[in-house]
Amino acid sequence: MDTVCKGSGSHLGNVMGIDQIHRNRSSVYMAESTDQTLIMRTRAGEANAFGQLVQRYQTSVFNVCYRMMGTRQEAEDLAQEAFIRAYGRLHLFDNNRPFGPWMRTVATNLCLNRLQRSSAIVDPLNDIAERLTTEDEGNPETVTVQNEDAARIHGAINQLPPNYRAVIELRHFQGLSYEEIARELGLTLAAVKTNLYRARKELGKRLHAHDE
Amino acid sequence: MTNDNMSEQHVDYTTLNEYLDQILPPEEQMRIESHLRACATCRQQLAELESLFSTLDQTPELALEVDLVEGVVKAISTPPQVAQGDTSNLSISWLLIVTQLVVSSTLLALVWPSIRRAASSNRLSDFAETLSSGGTKIWLQITTQWQQFSAIVQTLIDRGVSNVNSNTLTTTIWPDITLLWWLTMVIILAIICIAGNVWGLPGYDLKNGEGK
Numbered sequence: 200m201d202t203v204c205k206g207s208g209s210h211l212g213n214v215m216g217i218d219q220i221h222r223n224r225s226s227v228y229m230a231e232s233t234d235q236t237l238i239m240r241t242r243a244g245e246a247n248a249f250g251q252l253v254q255r256y257q258t259s260v261f262n263v264c265y266r267m268m269g270t271r272q273e274a275e276d277l278a279q280e281a282f283i284r285a286y287g288r289l290h291l292f293d294n295n296r297p298f299g300p301w302m303r304t305v306a307t308n309l310c311l312n313r314l315q316r317s318s319a320i321v322d323p324l325n326d327i328a329e330r331l332t333t334e335d336e337g338n339p340e341t342v343t344v345q346n347e348d349a350a351r352i353h354g355a356i357n358q359l360p361p362n363y364r365a366v367i368e369l370r371h372f373q374g375l376s377y378e379e380i381a382r383e384l385g386l387t388l389a390a391v392k393t394n395l396y397r398a399r400k401e402l403g404k405r406l407h408a409h410d411e
Numbered sequence: 412m413t414n415d416n417m418s419e420q421h422v423d424y425t426t427l428n429e430y431l432d433q434i435l436p437p438e439e440q441m442r443i444e445s446h447l448r449a450c451a452t453c454r455q456q457l458a459e460l461e462s463l464f465s466t467l468d469q470t471p472e473l474a475l476e477v478d479l480v481e482g483v484v485k486a487i488s489t490p491p492q493v494a495q496g497d498t499s500n501l502s503i504s505w506l507l508i509v510t511q512l513v514v515s516s517t518l519l520a521l522v523w524p525s526i527r528r529a530a531s532s533n534r535l536s537d538f539a540e541t542l543s544s545g546g547t548k549i550w551l552q553i554t555t556q557w558q559q560f561s562a563i564v565q566t567l568i569d570r571g572v573s574n575v576n577s578n579t580l581t582t583t584i585w586p587d588i589t590l591l592w593w594l595t596m597v598i599i600l601a602i603i604c605i606a607g608n609v610w611g612l613p614g615y616d617l618k619n620g621e622g623k
Contacts, residue, residue, distance in 0.1 A: 246487050279479045348471065399428065
């Protein structure tokens, strides 16, 4: 039974669903077209080349948006919007850098801006359409437990203010350094540390309270 | 099992975070490790923080149930069109331009007679005619000093000029400076509005995630 694990900074998930189908094709594409090549082709006017980038990163970008926004519908909408915005800024992207991390920070910033314009806090425990990425579809009990764990953690994250969510997302799910977070969010180093430590404290309390 | 070392202060929460994030200087890192070996309370706090890190690291990702590729490729392939909202913004912009032009024209109409009077070099002939009709010859001494109007009138009366009033005298004083100032501001604003509509005003730009 494979469970989805994520190391700090690099998500190595075992992904099912739409992405599974594309992944097999993607591995072929990888041999033929690296991200850099696809970006160059996109800049040359090939929209389908950007489509291949979307295929590769749509699940991870969707999960960034889900962790930030808390509902599947909003996450899907914002993930799509994030790709469109990234396309508009592709001419500014340094093609010597990896595309994935940059794409995920675009998504994070988009979500943060959206959250700051809206004060709604969503409880993803109510978003019952979640399904995890796991190969163990034959063990509903495991999937149920993982669903509950994921909902619990997402629920705790979604109770945080938007700026706390953003630092948790960038540090723990995208593996950015303090300096990189400060740069992406336009904060001082001290502010990043303060937000991060307070966010962790809050998260710890909420998760601990749920466990009791 | 070691006992709490009460001779040292406990590690504060911020330092514990920095220790786990490995951003402390090496000597500080070693000092903390040394303290942790001796202090069960701090070890407990560290363990809770580590547990939180682990929980976040192992948060399962959700499967994406829709394919974003088609929507994104369609959006980036479609030429930009003026949307409903854009049309209304365009209407507002033209309304502003027309308003600017009307206001500036009105102000210009108000100050124009003054400008004409000031710019005219022939009004003096009327004055000269008035002066001459009385059979009185006046020698006007040109001075760079500003004078009160009443002083000028008195000087002329003293010289025997009758029927001296503001209608028979002309001045080189510019029209009301306040009116001119407003006119200038309105014209500048009109130019900015027109330029903004022709070349496009800078729009709100989300961070592109690339950093500085």
